[in-house]
Amino acid sequence: MTDEITLIEQLKNVQTKEVAFRELISQYKERLYWHIRKIVISHDDADDVLQNTFIKVFKNIEKFKEDSKLYSWMYKIATNESITFINKRAKERNIDIANIRTELVSNLQSDVYFSGDDIQLILQKAIATLPQKQQLVFNMKYFDGLKYNEISEILETSAGALKASYFHAVKKIEYYIKTQTN
Amino acid sequence: MKNELQNSMEYLNKKTGRKPGFSVPENYFEIVEESIKNKQKEKNFVKTNGFEVPDSYFKNLEETIIASVSPLKKDIKVIPLKQKVLKFIPVIAAASIVLFLGLNSFFFKKTEENPFDKLTDIEVENWIVNNINLIDDNDFETTYADIEFEEDLAIPSSVSNDELENYLINREEISLILENY
Numbered sequence: 001m002t003d004e005i006t007l008i009e010q011l012k013n014v015q016t017k018e019v020a021f022r023e024l025i026s027q028y029k030e031r032l033y034w035h036i037r038k039i040v041i042s043h044d045d046a047d048d049v050l051q052n053t054f055i056k057v058f059k060n061i062e063k064f065k066e067d068s069k070l071y072s073w074m075y076k077i078a079t080n081e082s083i084t085f086i087n088k089r090a091k092e093r094n095i096d097i098a099n100i101r102t103e104l105v106s107n108l109q110s111d112v113y114f115s116g117d118d119i120q121l122i123l124q125k126a127i128a129t130l131p132q133k134q135q136l137v138f139n140m141k142y143f144d145g146l147k148y149n150e151i152s153e154i155l156e157t158s159a160g161a162l163k164a165s166y167f168h169a170v171k172k173i174e175y176y177i178k179t180q181t182n
Numbered sequence: 183m184k185n186e187l188q189n190s191m192e193y194l195n196k197k198t199g200r201k202p203g204f205s206v207p208e209n210y211f212e213i214v215e216e217s218i219k220n221k222q223k224e225k226n227f228v229k230t231n232g233f234e235v236p237d238s239y240f241k242n243l244e245e246t247i248i249a250s251v252s253p254l255k256k257d258i259k260v261i262p263l264k265q266k267v268l269k270f271i272p273v274i275a276a277a278s279i280v281l282f283l284g285l286n287s288f289f290f291k292k293t294e295e296n297p298f299d300k301l302t303d304i305e306v307e308n309w310i311v312n313n314i315n316l317i318d319d320n321d322f323e324t325t326y327a328d329i330e331f332e333e334d335l336a337i338p339s340s341v342s343n344d345e346l347e348n349y350l351i352n353r354e355e356i357s358l359i360l361e362n363y
Contacts, residue, residue, distance in 0.1 A: 021222070025215050033214070037204050047214065054218045108203075116203015123198045142194070143202055167187055174190045177197060 004070050011061045021058055028071060029054075031144075032078045038139040039082035041104040041124075043113040049085050053078045068153050076154045079136065101128040101135065119181070126176035130169050137162055138169040 007027075010020030032053060037046040056077050064073055090100035105128040108114045108121055116124070127135055136155060140146045141162075148159040155162070194200070 022215070022219065025218050029214055029218075030211055033206075033211070034202075034204070038202055043204075043206060043210075047210075047217075050214065051218050051221050055222055058222050113205050113207065114203055115205040116201065119198055120201060120203030123194075124203065142191075143200070167183065170187060170190045170194065174193055177194070181197075 008061075008064065008066060008070055012064075017058075017061075021054075024057070025054055028074060031071070032074060035075060035140070035144060036078050036082050038143060039079070039136070040085055041101070041108065042111070045085065045089075049078070049081050053081050056081065069150075072150055072153045075150075079154055083132070083136075097132065101132075104128075119177070122177055122180045123173065126173040126180075129176060130172060133157070134165050134169040134172075137165045138173070141166050142170075 007020055007024065010016040011024065013020075029050070033046060033050050036049045036053070037043065040046050040049055053074070057074055060077075064070070086100055087097055089104075090097045093100070093103070095103060102125075105124050108116075108124055114121075127138060130138065133155070137151060140151050140154070141148075146154075148162050151157075151162050152159045157165075
């Protein structure tokens with residue numbers, strides 16, 4: 001596996017860009033996929049957004065200023081692509097952006113690519129009740145294990161605000177699960 | 183706050199196993215790499231077809247089209263539809279009457295009539311006089327097979343008007359006809 005600095009150099013070099021890009025995909029496809037999937041819910045949509053994310057990375061790699069980690073930069077692109085996708089879907093279906101995830105989650109039970117049990121379904125429904133930013137923070141912290149400063153880079157929000165956001169998100173989800181399971 | 187958060191996290195971990203529950207199709211991550219590569223290649227395809235237009239072409243196009251249709255516009259007379267329709271009513275009425283009468287005579291008459299029966303003797307004689315040069319001796323013989331024509335009744339090839347007049351006067355039936363003519 002090529003180290004990040006070398007990989008960036010190869011990506012910015014026309015001669016080696018294609019080969020480096022292939023390696024980039026290989027290294028980061030699963031991490032980016034799961035991040036996207038938790039936002040857009042459906043596998044097919046996640047697949048589309050993932051591919052679009054990598055295309056965007058390929059096209060804009062020369063603009064990467066290297067003031068953050070490569071993965072953080074890609075994660076940011078993936079987050080923005082996912083949010084844009086979700087917002088577009090909400091507009092198409094004439095649904096409020098705040099409610100679109102609730103609608104997407106409502107189909108999970110019959111989704112072929114959802115193998116979670118009842119509690120996991122309740123958890124997804126609980127997350128869907130959160131405001132969009134809290135959903136992102138919760139997913140990145142709880143499932144992806146990112147640090148607050150990493151999330152801060154991606155969401156361009158202060159670490160302090162993120163901590164508060166995460167705290168409220170966890171409390172709401174706990175309450176939701178307790179009311180649904182008792 | 184920290185303890186409260188920790189307790190809540192412990193509860194969630196215990197309940198959900200920290201798993202979101204999502205899954206993927208078999209071999210998805212092997213396949214997705216190729217999909218991304220293909221998509222990236224597709225984006226690199228040349229988007230232009232190489233065709234070009236003269237400078238300001240689209241800018242001037244609208245004016246060009248308007249200018250070309252303007253002369254046609256002046257010659258067009260606008261006639262109200264009602265007026266047009268009213269004009270045709272008498273014609274339609276007359277045509278209907280003619281059609282009715284025509285149909286009546288052709289389809290509703292029960293007896294078959296030979297149109298030649300309608301011809302009067304005068305019409306026949308007039309036709310003979312006007313088309314004498316078309317009639318042959320044989321025509322008379324064929325048509326009036328049961329009548330013996332006398333030689334002097336045969337129409338000579340050249341007859342003077344005086345001779346003809348004398349002949350007509352001397353034939354009683356023709357004289358009667360001529361008197362009434």
